[in-house]
Amino acid sequence: MLFPEFDSPQIFPAIDLRGGRCVRLVQGRREAEIHYDDDPLRVARRWEDEGARCLHVIDLGAAFGEPDSTEMVLEIVSAVNIPVQTGGGIRDGERVDRLLGAGVGRVILGTRAFRDAAFLAGVVEKHGEHRVVVGLDCEGDRVKVSGWEEDSHLDVASGLKFVKEAGVLHLLVTAIDRDGTLSGAREELIREVLDAGEVKVVAAGGIGRMEHVTALLELDHPALEGIVVGRALYEGTVDLGEALRRASN
Numbered sequence: 012m013l014f015p016e017f018d019s020p021q022i023f024p025a026i027d028l029r030g031g032r033c034v035r036l037v038q039g040r041r042e043a044e045i046h047y048d049d050d051p052l053r054v055a056r057r058w059e060d061e062g063a064r065c066l067h068v069i070d071l072g073a074a075f076g077e078p079d080s081t082e083m084v085l086e087i088v089s090a091v092n093i094p095v096q097t098g099g100g101i102r103d104g105e106r107v108d109r110l111l112g113a114g115v116g117r118v119i120l121g122t123r124a125f126r127d128a129a130f131l132a133g134v135v136e137k138h139g140e141h142r143v144v145v146g147l148d149c150e151g152d153r154v155k156v157s158g159w160e161e162d163s164h165l166d167v168a169s170g171l172k173f174v175k176e177a178g179v180l181h182l183l184v185t186a187i188d189r190d191g192t193l194s195g196a197r198e199e200l201i202r203e204v205l206d207a208g209e210v211k212v213v214a215a216g217g218i219g220r221m222e223h224v225t226a227l228l229e230l231d232h233p234a235l236e237g238i239v240v241g242r243a244l245y246e247g248t249v250d251l252g253e254a255l256r257r258a259s260n
Contacts, residue, residue: 012094014065014116014141017236020228022254023067023096023213024058025241026051026087028080030072035242037191039148039159041075045191047245055087058244061251065116066095067213067239073100074121074158081106088114098146098183100158107134111142119183121146122156125163125170131177144181144213145174149200150188159187167200171207179210181236186216191242193219196227205232215239224254 027034029044033051037043048054055066068087073079079100088095098119101107107118118138124131124145135143147170148155154163154170165173174182184204186197194217201214211234214227218240227238238258243249 012088012092012114012116014094014096017064019260020235020258021065021237022063022224022251022258023065023237023239024063024244024251025215025239026054026058026066026068027071027241028069028083028099029077031080031083034071035191035245036071039187039190041071041158043191045242051083052086052090055091058251059091059093062255063093063251064255065093065237066091067215068095068097069119070097070099071158074098076100076158081110084110084115085113096144098144104130104134104137107138111138117142117144117181119144119146121148124177125154125156125165125173128173128177131174131179135178140178140180143179144183145179146183146185147171147174147204148185148187149197155187167203168207171204171210175209181211181213183213183215183239185239189217190215192217193243193246193248195219195223196238198226198230201227201235202230202232205230205234208234210234211236213237213239218249219243220248221250221253221257224249225257228257
């Protein structure tokens with residue numbers, strides 16, 4: 012299912028897959044895994060039932076070079092009636108084709124995108140700029156790749172320039188040091204990317220309380236497309252219905 016042109020920022024419930032289970036990591040560290048559910052389909056249906064208008068599904072195993080969860084991603088796509096964006100270890104055109112051809116709304120590219128400008132531009136040209144998201148995964152001012160374990164040799168400004176030149180219009184911006192910590196978003200990072208212009212931004216990393224959601228919404232920027240919320244939903248420190256209400260207002 013394709014992503015519509017939403018009229019307000021969206022809340023993207025996160026479903027992180029590893030070994031067939033629904034988990035979360037703290038700061039992307041594989042040894043810091045928190046297990047939440049053995050049935051990702053049940054979780055996907057729950058977020059849809061609670062009013063989510065889209066889902067954010069990440070294949071952590073594939074990102075780390077472990078067995079991938081492609082089949083589970085596609086089962087989730089078939090199980091819900093809302094668009095799904097997915098990423099994690101998508102490093103070849105065949106996998107992009109398969110995911111988008113099977114109903115995934117948007118693919119999130121990272122490692123291969125930053126290492127191969129021609130690949131990124133080719134995917135955008137083939138599938139259209141509204142079906143490709145690039146993950147700008149930031150540790151301080153550095154863009155990280157390979158499951159956030161390697162430096163891309165780009166800073167945030169250079170990373171932005173790189174993806175814009177490939178025709179990318181959608182970014183997922185993650186503050187690695189905040190991800191899974193519940194300690195709040197790096198608002199200055201999100202604002203920097205928003206103010207750079209020309210791209211829509213989904214913000215991720217650190218949402219732990221409703222005030223964190225509100226703080227990003229109060230940036231009141233037309234390029235803010237949405238906010239990813241993961242651990243806080245599973246642990247009940249953010250209520251999805253209330254977050255959706257605040258976003259729609």
